Amino acid sequence: MAEKSIRTAIGEAMRAEMRRDNNVILIGEDVAGGQGCEGELDAYGGVLGISKGLIQEFGADRIIDTPISEMGYMGMAVGAAASGLRPIAELMFSDFYGCCWDMLYNQAAKFRYMFGGKAVTPLTVRTMIGAGASASAQHSQSPYHVFTSLPGMKCVVPSNAYDAKGLLIQAIQDDDPVIFCEHKALYDLPLAASEVPDESYTVPFGEANFVREGEDVTIVALGLMVHLAAGAADELAKQGIGCDVIDPRTTSPLDEEAILESVQNTGRLIVVDESSARCGFAHDIAALVASQAFDCLKAPIKLVTPPHTPVPFSSPLEQAWIPSGERVAAAVLEVTMGLDAKTAMDTVMAAKSAAA
Amino acid sequence: MSLTKEQLLDYYRKMRNIREFEETIHRENTTGEIPGFLHLYCGEEANAVGVCAHLSDDDYIASNHRGHGHCVAKGSDPRLMVMELYGRAEGLCGGKGGSMHIADLDRGSLGANGIVGAGAPLATGAALTQKVKGRDNVSVCFFGDGASNEGYVFEAMNLAVILKLPVIFYCENNGVGEGTGVDYAVGADSIADRAAAFGMPAKKIDGTDFFSVYDAMEEVVAHCRAGNGPYFVEAETVRFYGHFEGDPQKYRLKEEIDNAKLHRDCLKKFRSRVIEEGLATTEEFDSIDSDLVAAYKGYVAEAKQAAWPRPEALTEDVYITY
Ligand SMILES: Cc1ncc(C[n+]2csc(CCOP(=O)(O)OP(=O)(O)O)c2C)c(N)n1
Numbered sequence: 143m144a145e146k147s148i149r150t151a152i153g154e155a156m157r158a159e160m161r162r163d164n165n166v167i168l169i170g171e172d173v174a175g176g177q178g179c180e181g182e183l184d185a186y187g188g189v190l191g192i193s194k195g196l197i198q199e200f201g202a203d204r205i206i207d208t209p210i211s212e213m214g215y216m217g218m219a220v221g222a223a224a225s226g227l228r229p230i231a232e233l234m235f236s237d238f239y240g241c242c243w244d245m246l247y248n249q250a251a252k253f254r255y256m257f258g259g260k261a262v263t264p265l266t267v268r269t270m271i272g273a274g275a276s277a278s279a280q281h282s283q284s285p286y287h288v289f290t291s292l293p294g295m296k297c298v299v300p301s302n303a304y305d306a307k308g309l310l311i312q313a314i315q316d317d318d319p320v321i322f323c324e325h326k327a328l329y330d331l332p333l334a335a336s337e338v339p340d341e342s343y344t345v346p347f348g349e350a351n352f353v354r355e356g357e358d359v360t361i362v363a364l365g366l367m368v369h370l371a372a373g374a375a376d377e378l379a380k381q382g383i384g385c386d387v388i389d390p391r392t393t394s395p396l397d398e399e400a401i402l403e404s405v406q407n408t409g410r411l412i413v414v415d416e417s418s419a420r421c422g423f424a425h426d427i428a429a430l431v432a433s434q435a436f437d438c439l440k441a442p443i444k445l446v447t448p449p450h451t452p453v454p455f456s457s458p459l460e461q462a463w464i465p466s467g468e469r470v471a472a473a474v475l476e477v478t479m480g481l482d483a484k485t486a487m488d489t490v491m492a493a494k495s496a497a498a
Numbered sequence: 499m500s501l502t503k504e505q506l507l508d509y510y511r512k513m514r515n516i517r518e519f520e521e522t523i524h525r526e527n528t529t530g531e532i533p534g535f536l537h538l539y540c541g542e543e544a545n546a547v548g549v550c551a552h553l554s555d556d557d558y559i560a561s562n563h564r565g566h567g568h569c570v571a572k573g574s575d576p577r578l579m580v581m582e583l584y585g586r587a588e589g590l591c592g593g594k595g596g597s598m599h600i601a602d603l604d605r606g607s608l609g610a611n612g613i614v615g616a617g618a619p620l621a622t623g624a625a626l627t628q629k630v631k632g633r634d635n636v637s638v639c640f641f642g643d644g645a646s647n648e649g650y651v652f653e654a655m656n657l658a659v660i661l662k663l664p665v666i667f668y669c670e671n672n673g674v675g676e677g678t679g680v681d682y683a684v685g686a687d688s689i690a691d692r693a694a695a696f697g698m699p700a701k702k703i704d705g706t707d708f709f710s711v712y713d714a715m716e717e718v719v720a721h722c723r724a725g726n727g728p729y730f731v732e733a734e735t736v737r738f739y740g741h742f743e744g745d746p747q748k749y750r751l752k753e754e755i756d757n758a759k760l761h762r763d764c765l766k767k768f769r770s771r772v773i774e775e776g777l778a779t780t781e782e783f784d785s786i787d788s789d790l791v792a793a794y795k796g797y798v799a800e801a802k803q804a805a806w807p808r809p810e811a812l813t814e815d816v817y818i819t820y
Contacts, residue, residue: 171676176749178682185677185749209647209683210614210675238613241648276533276585278596280612451816455596456585457533458806 146338149329151303152268153192155310156230158342160200163228166314167204168193169219170232170268177207189234190270190329216242216267220250220319223265228314233269236323237283250319251294265319266310271299272325272366272416273453273464282453282460284365287417289321290393290426296320296347297394301328301368304336305391308345315344325365333369348395356384359474360404362427363389363414367465371414374470377493383478393423401427402435409440410477414465419450441477446470468494499709499775506772509551509708511786513543513765516567518790519576520739523566523583526798527743532583534596539567541706541738544764545670546571548711549638552719558606558624558637560617563598564670564737565610568640574602580797586804593807594815614675615648617641618667622654625665625728636664636722644675646689652696658728659697666718667693667730670705672737677749693730705733706762709771736762 146154160166174197175186187194197205208215212233219231233239239246246267253261271284289297296318300306306324313320328334353368354375363371368389375385386404390397405411411431415424424445431443446465454460472486481489501509520538527536539546542564550571553559561568570576574590582589583597590600601609608624611617621639628635645651646669658665669689673680686692694700699721704710711733718729736758740747747755772778 172678175677176679178679179674179677179749180679180751180754181747181749185747189676207678207682209678210644211647211649213649241613241650276596277535278598278612279594280598281535449813451813454594454807454812455534455591455599456587456589456593456807456811458585458809459594459812462809462812 143337143339145335146303147330147335148300148303148306148324149190149192151307151338152310152324153194154338154340155307155314156193157196157199159311159314160196160204162342165226165228166230167206167222167227168196168230168232169206169208169215171208171210171234173232174202174205174207177202188232193232212238212241213245217245217249219265220245220263223250223263223319224253224261228264230266230268230314233267235281236269236271236285237280239269239285239288246295246319246321247292251292254294254318262317263319264314264317266313267319267321268310269321269323270326271323272327273448273460274327274366276455276457276460278455279452284323284325284416286321286323286364286393287422287426289323290423294319295394296392298322298347298392299364300324300391301365301389302334302336303338305345305351307338308343309347309391311342312344312347316347323365327366331369345391347392348397349391350397350400351389351391352386352400353389354385354387356386356408358384358408358478359410359412360386360388360401360408361412361414361470361474362401363387364393364423365416367414367416370465370467371470374467374474377471378474383474385474398430401430405431405435406438409438411439411443412446412470412473412477413443414446414470416448416465419447422447441480444473444477446473499777503777506777507782507786509547509712510765510768510772510783511790512547512571513708513768514786514790515576516543516546516570517765518794519566519570519579522580522794522798524739524743531802533585534598535563536583536597536743537564537741538739538743539564541736541758541763542670542672543567544708544711544768545668545705545733545735546640548708549640549666549668549715551712552715553606553636553638555604555606556633556635558608558621558635560608560621560624560637560639561610562614562617562641562645563610563612564642565600565640566597569600569602569607569610572602572607573605574600574607577797577800580794581801581804584801584804585806586801587807587811588804592811594811615641615645615651618645618648618651618654619657622658622663622665625658625663626661628664629661634723634725636666636719638666638668640668640670642675643669643671643673643680643689644678644683647683655693655696655698655728655730662725662727664722664725665728666722667728669730669732670735671732672735674737674741674749676741679749688732690730690732693732698728698730700730700732702732702734705735706764706767708764708768
């Protein structure tokens with residue numbers, strides 16, 4: 143089996159589903175590119191080239207480049223989904239959700255319920271999330287916590303290529319609307335590459351993945367944060383501290399059981415989350431554990447999130463904004479060894495420079 | 499020609515300033531030291547300068563992702579803009595915004611913008627301020643042919659018409675939005691005609707010719723200052739570089755770009771007309787060019803050495819009070 147990147151895995155998933163089902167279409171800005179230009183058609187294949195080649199195989203009736211009109215084309219995708227197609231709508235950067243939100247928030251997500259269980263709206267929204275590319279405040283956010291808060295909407299945040307392919311195929315086949323969040327730092331990250339079968343397969347929603355297993359602390363992380371958490375766990379293992387690193391893979395539905403069971407074993411919880419310092423995914427997990435497994439807790443829950451600020455441009459500020467492996471490790475030392483925050487961080491940094 | 503020699507050289511200097519800014523960034527970007535997305539304005543300079551020539555610091559502009567030229571033309575200090583692109587503390591926005599968010603409120607600039615089309619309602623709001631306060635100031639929204647298809651741009655146009663607001667919708671039609679051509683993305687025969695249907699005057703001009711922009715804007719700005727409501731201008735222009743730095747530009751032919759650089763370069767056109775009419779000499783233009791080349795070398799050298807923002811800056815300025 144070949145090692146593939148998330149970029150390749152997502153492309154394969156779309157192609158396989160489009161071959162399987164003629165109702166699957168792709169709608170978005172420059173998903174092919176070159177329409178109305180003198181040069182090549184399919185000049186982009188999505189701004190990152192992920193849908194490249196699809197228009198050659200499936201034609202412009204199914205690979206639809208749109209004008210820059212997010213509310214319009216997202217609404218069109220929702221309407222098409224509710225009337226018999228199975229659209230994949232690409233929202234280039236998740237930061238632009240403000241430009242199309244009503245169609246997801248008040249329309250797609252609510253149809254099933256409002257219409258008394260009669261509507262089927264099989265829409266998949268693919269969108270980029272994530273900081274770290276110096277893309278500044280309007281192209282770096284990870285609003286999956288907002289998507290997760292929406293009843294009727296499912297939300298996927300893959301962390302590796304195998305999951306990305308299986309989860310995207312599941313999203314496209316799923317009869318409910320799904321927002322599929324792709325972290326821009328993961329597309330070509332070697333750590334996120336994995337063995338991916340050429341054939342189609344699905345990864346079910348609501349089933350967490352145990353990335354590392356350990357007895358002392360539960361670390362819940364999503365997307366890019368999974369790799370930070372796993373890295374920290376590997377370092378801590380050398381010091382005899384064992385971490386259960388859980389990647390829920392989907393935030394809605396959420397595998398509550400996996401998280402609660404793990405915390406029952408470890409008695410400690412850390413959540414690493416790039417979404418928000420307030421009302422974020424981390425807070426949701428913390429509330430779950432505090433309300434349902436309080437008796438098991440041996441230490442306060444620690445949340446490793448960005449500060450309550452927009453994403454800054456300047457590289458040193460942006461690096462400080464993104465949760466780091468060091469902050470994860472320090473949080474583990476706080477909850478396992480009872481160190482205060484400063485001592486914990488000093489210890490981590492000292493170990494890091496000793497290793498270097 | 500009604501412009502004095504001093505004015506002519508001044509406008510040339512501004513356009514050349516923008517060109518040098520962008521060429522410098524284009525060159526320096528290859529070293530990997532400039533972080534983030536960069537959208538260059540080369541080829542479109544006559545628009546920013548020809549429009550802003552008629553504006554004061556009390557008039558507003560709202561710009562877009564391709565905003566460096568608009569900011570320079572509106573009077574922002576290019577030295578501080580270069581600092582901003584390098585993410586340094588002394589940058590125009592303290593290094594916190596970067597290329598796509600350069601703003602300068604003291605100069606009447608509501609900023610570049612990462613959200614395509616967002617400037618249209620914002621400029622309409624700035625025009626509302628002028629109307630409510632009883633001033634004769636105007637605001638200008640610079641946006642592209644691609645942005646002309648955003649719903650909120652249409653909504654802003656209708657609001658401006660019904661409220662009779664002094665806002666100028668200045669559409670820089672460079673033929674392409676990212677990698678999608680305007681003929682595909684705009685269903686109407688012309689963007690200007692479509693705008694006229696909203697109930698405001700609209701004209702189409704040559705955005706590669708400074709004088710065409712300057713003359714048109716004289717009338718357009720006067721119309722808005724006099725309280726006659728909004729105006730729409732579609733300027734046909736060209737983009738010399740890719741959508742963003744690093745764009746392989748497969749959607750267009752190399753000849754298209756070469757041809758534009760040869761025949762539709764607003765700077766070359768300006769120079770040859772002014773020299774032909776005997777209003778300035780090649781030497782005078784050349785000396786402006788070399789001054790700017792030297793200035794930008796200095797800005798870059800300085801920016802590369804400049805201090806990063808303090809770590810505390812991360813959490814500052816989220817709110818005014820909290
Ligand atoms: C709401 C929104 N949608 C999409 C984008 C991505 N994007 C950035 S610039 C651009 C093209 C804009 O084209 P146009 O308005 O013609 O301006 P030009 O780049 O040609 O100057 C696109 C699609 C964005 N930044 N914001």
